[in-house]
Amino acid sequence: MRVRNTRAVVKVTAALAMVFAVEAWAAGPIPELSLKDQSGEEHSLSVYRGKIVVLNFWATWCMPCRHELPMLDRLAQEYAGKNVVFLAASLDEKETQKQIPHFLQKKKISLPVWIGATPGTLSQMDLGKIIPATIILDQQGEVVGRIMGEAHSKDITSRLDWVLNGRVGKTPKAVVKRY
Numbered sequence: 001m002r003v004r005n006t007r008a009v010v011k012v013t014a015a016l017a018m019v020f021a022v023e024a025w026a027a028g029p030i031p032e033l034s035l036k037d038q039s040g041e042e043h044s045l046s047v048y049r050g051k052i053v054v055l056n057f058w059a060t061w062c063m064p065c066r067h068e069l070p071m072l073d074r075l076a077q078e079y080a081g082k083n084v085v086f087l088a089a090s091l092d093e094k095e096t097q098k099q100i101p102h103f104l105q106k107k108k109i110s111l112p113v114w115i116g117a118t119p120g121t122l123s124q125m126d127l128g129k130i131i132p133a134t135i136i137l138d139q140q141g142e143v144v145g146r147i148m149g150e151a152h153s154k155d156i157t158s159r160l161d162w163v164l165n166g167r168v169g170k171t172p173k174a175v176v177k178r179y
Contacts, residue, residue, distance in 0.1 A: 030135065030143055031124045035089055035114035038100060043114055046141070052084045052163055053137040054156060057117055057127065059091045060103045064150040065132045072134075073109045075156055083139070084160055089117040091131055130179065138163050149178030 033055075034044040045053065056072055058065035069088060076086035088111045090100060097115055104113060119129060127133040128148045136145040136159050145159040158172040 030126075030137065030141070033089075033121065033124075035116045037112065037114055043112075045137075048085050048087075048137075049141055050083075050139050052139060052160060053141075054084065054086045054160070055125075055135050055137070056086070056088050056111075056151075057091060057122060057125075057131050057133045058088055059131055060096055060099045061092070062131050066107070068132050068150050069109055069111070070107050071151075071153055072156070073107075073111050075153065075160075076111055079160060082160075082164060084164075086111050087114060088112065089114045089121070091117045091119070091121075128177075128179075136160070136163075145172065145174060145176070147176045147178070149176075151176070151178075 030045075032044065032046055034042055036042050045055070054072065054075075056068070058069055072086055072088070076084075079086075088109070090097070090113060092100060092115065100113065100115065103109075122129060122131070122133055125133075125135050125146075126143075127135060127146060130149065132150055134145075134147040134151050134156070135143060136147075136156070138144045144163055145155075147155050155176050162169060162172055
């Protein structure tokens with residue numbers, strides 16, 4: 001009887017440790033990120049301090065990105081004027097970067113697009129190894145959410161509304177994984 005109780009305590013303790021590790025993993029600042037736009041102008045995340053940032057990593061060849069980017073564009077319009085910025089960082093390599101303007105035009109995407117992100121960029125942001133992937137930063141540049149895989153509108157809006165409302169109410173999940 002005592003052995004079973006000990007095993008149960010160990011299992012519960014391990015489960016709680018995993019929950020706290022996920023929460024700790026989602027918190028804190030991210031490394032500085034500077035990428036170029038399509039015209040070659042350098043942009044830096046630090047310029048957006050004071051705003052909430054939704055930074056999405058995508059590529060023209062990524063099928064889930066083809067659904068997700070238009071949704072993010074709609075949300076950007078919905079949150080316009082609310083101190084929220086949506087950015088799209090492409091992982092397209094040199095060969096496929098030339099397809100970006102056509103892709104954006106076809107999908108009617110008006111988000112600011114940066115190019116030159118790499119799988120290493122995803123690793124630096126603790127976003128795993130697949131795209132799409134999204135990170136949400138508060139006004140101080142602190143991570144308030146990570147979404148690995150295709151985001152749903154509610155994944156983004158719940159986090160944004162929570163931060164915009166002074167973090168009142170139930171805290172949204174720190175990390176959403178949809179592989």
